[in-house]
Every structure is written in C-alpha cells, then in structure tokens.
Amino acid sequence: MTMISKDIFFRLMKENNAKTLKELSNMYGYKDNWATTTRKREGIPFEACAMTCEKFGVSMDYLLFGEESNSIDINELKTSITEGIFAMMQTDMIVLSKDVKISTMANIITSEIVENCDINMSKKVRKAI
Secondary structure, eight states: OOOOHHHHHHHHHHHHTOSSHHHHHHHTTOOTTHHHHHHHTTOOOHHHHHHHHHHHOOOHHHHHHOOOOOOOOHHHHHHHHHHHHHHHHHTTSOOOOTTOOHHHHHHHHHHHHHHHTTOOOOHHHHHHO
16 A cells, blocks of 8 residues: 555545645644645645544545545444344244344344444434344
8 A cells, every 4th residue: 555645635535624735734733734845745744634634534544545444333243233133033943032022132243343443323223233
C-alpha cells in the first residue's frame, strides 16, 4: 500500500467539506499555505488525519490509503443470526425451551460477536443489543 499525499489531502478536504487547501489549513489552525506546501513536498499530514479520524469517525486506513472500512449494519447482523437460529430449529439442529425466545438468543449471540470482534458503535446502539 502506498500513501499518496495529494490523495490524502483530497480525502481530508472531502471529510472536512473544505473547498480549498487554504480553507483546510485554516480548519486545523495552520497557516494559509500549510496544506499546499505539505502536499507539494509530498508530505503526509498525520496530525490532521488523526484529528479527522476523531472528529468524523473515519478510519486512518481510509484517509491514508483510500480503503473503505468494512462496516457492519448491526440490524442486518441480528436479522441474519435470527434467521440462522430459526433454520436450525426447523432442521432440529437445536431445540429451544419454551422460556427462550429466538430474539433473546439472537441478542446474546450478537452481543458476543460485537464484544469479541471489537466492533465500534455508539453507546445508544450497544444498549439496544
């Protein structure tokens, strides 16, 4: 993987909704020509990237290399787990007791996946699981 300065600045501008390099420089408290000079020298603005990651929740891999993160839609995950449990019940692979609901089992499995796969999500979503 190669870091290309002009591409990194393009992604920084996109995430910050900056129209010019001067505007981007000012957003991070640098002199007007900071972004232009850094880009011309093919420098990598790690500090600006770190601030952008923190501010907008984008990954450093995206800013530096253009790689989109593999995000997981928690509702799709839960639906898929529920369907899997239901399919296993239909083929008698598992038998749930009368007191256990499929949704409860799906929530427990989803919680374990989220916890063990270090999935980042808001506190609001985490409480819903």
